[in-house]
Amino acid sequence: MFESTFCFYTGYKIPVCKTLDQYHDYISTLPSMDSPEVFGLHPNADITYQSNTAADVLDTITNIQPKESGGGVGETREAIVYRLAEDMLEKLPPDYIPHEVKARLIKMGHLNSMNIFLRQEIDRMQKVIKIVRNSLSDLKLAIEGTIIMSENLRDALDNMYDARIPQLWKRVSWDSSTLGFWFTELLERNNQFRVWIFEGRPYVFWMTGFFNPQGFLTAMRQEVTRAHKGWALDTVTIHNEVLKQVREEITAAPVVRMI
Numbered sequence: 001m002f003e004s005t006f007c008f009y010t011g012y013k014i015p016v017c018k019t020l021d022q023y024h025d026y027i028s029t030l031p032s033m034d035s036p037e038v039f040g041l042h043p044n045a046d047i048t049y050q051s052n053t054a055a056d057v058l059d060t061i062t063n064i065q066p067k068e069s070g071g072g073v074g075e076t077r078e079a080i081v082y083r084l085a086e087d088m089l090e091k092l093p094p095d096y097i098p099h100e101v102k103a104r105l106i107k108m109g110h111l112n113s114m115n116i117f118l119r120q121e122i123d124r125m126q127k128v129i130k131i132v133r134n135s136l137s138d139l140k141l142a143i144e145g146t147i148i149m150s151e152n153l154r155d156a157l158d159n160m161y162d163a164r165i166p167q168l169w170k171r172v173s174w175d176s177s178t179l180g181f182w183f184t185e186l187l188e189r190n191n192q193f194r195v196w197i198f199e200g201r202p203y204v205f206w207m208t209g210f211f212n213p214q215g216f217l218t219a220m221r222q223e224v225t226r227a228h229k230g231w232a233l234d235t236v237t238i239h240n241e242v243l244k245q246v247r248e249e250i251t252a253a254p255v256v257r258m259i
Contacts, residue, residue, distance in 0.1 A: 009038045062162050078143045081160050085136045088183060092133055093190045096126045104197050113222035114201070117215050122193050124211045128173050128186065135168060174211075185209075204247050 007013035015026040036045040075083075101122060108115050139156050142149040149157070156166040163179045176182035189209045196202060207213050217238060225233045243250070 009035070012038055062164075063158075077157070077161050081157050082140060082143045084160055085140050089133065089136050089140075091183075091187065092136075093129060093187065093194070095129060095133075096122055101197060108197075108201075113219040113226070114216075117212075117219040118193065118196055120215070121211055122197065124172075125190055125193055128169070129190070131172055132169060132186070135166065203253050204250050 001014065012030070015023060017023045017026060036043055036049075101119070102110075105115050105119055110116070110119075135152065135156055138147060138150075139153050139160075141147045142153045143157075152166075152168050156168065159166045160179060165173075165176060165179055165182050169182075173182070174185070176185060188206070192202070192206055192209050205216070207216065210216050221233060221236045221238065225231045225236050241254075
């Protein structure tokens with residue numbers, strides 16, 4: 001640091017000054033906006049910062065808008081959200097029945113690593129489905145005036161009206177840009193689990209549709225290790241191969257081979 005040629009980044013060197021005014025003059029020559037490279041970050045960090053800042057500004061603008069229903073001819077906020085809640089409840093998948101899931105897991109091999117992973121994923125999905133169903137049902141009752149509008153229900157009302165994900169749902173699930181995308185993903189994620197548990201293991205998996213993708217890869221390595229006597233988990237590696245087939249054209253699982 002004390003070499004004369006040292007600098008943190010181009011144009012950012014340690015000044016050699018004798019008075020406080022000289023330090024002030026040097027600081028005034030620095031850019032008003034620092035580049036991410038100054039702090040050792042990749043230039044793309046500025047893109048993330050700008051995106052987050054813009055999202056925060058838009059969220060603030062949305063949050064400070066009047067929340068009271070207008071006196072116009074159109075539907076009120078409550079009516080719009082009530083209709084949306086009804087539509088989501090109709091499309092929401094049914095709950096997983098514990099004894100049915102347990103019976104299927106026993107039949108498939110409940111001590112198998114992949115089936116243990118599936119059970120954990122189903123438990124998480126059931127939690128999401130239960131919370132969404134309960135909050136939507138309570139929100140309908142609150143709009144009707146049957147029960148008190150709690151803080152969580154008020155948050156759900158405001159966010160659903162703005163096509164955003166309620167905080168209660170986001171805490172137990174995943175991030176998404178809009179409520180519509182989030183709900184569609186819920187249906188698709190759940191469909192993958194239901195097909196797996198009730199129709200058998202698929203040949204193709206939607207990796208980003210798991211709550212814990214890393215757990216899936218670990219379970220897969222454990223299963224392969226146990227299926228080959230003498231293999232050690234630490235020596236089993238995963239290799240990627242780009243295929244030209246689409247999802248529907250894949251009719252068999254990949255071949256495990258020695259390298």
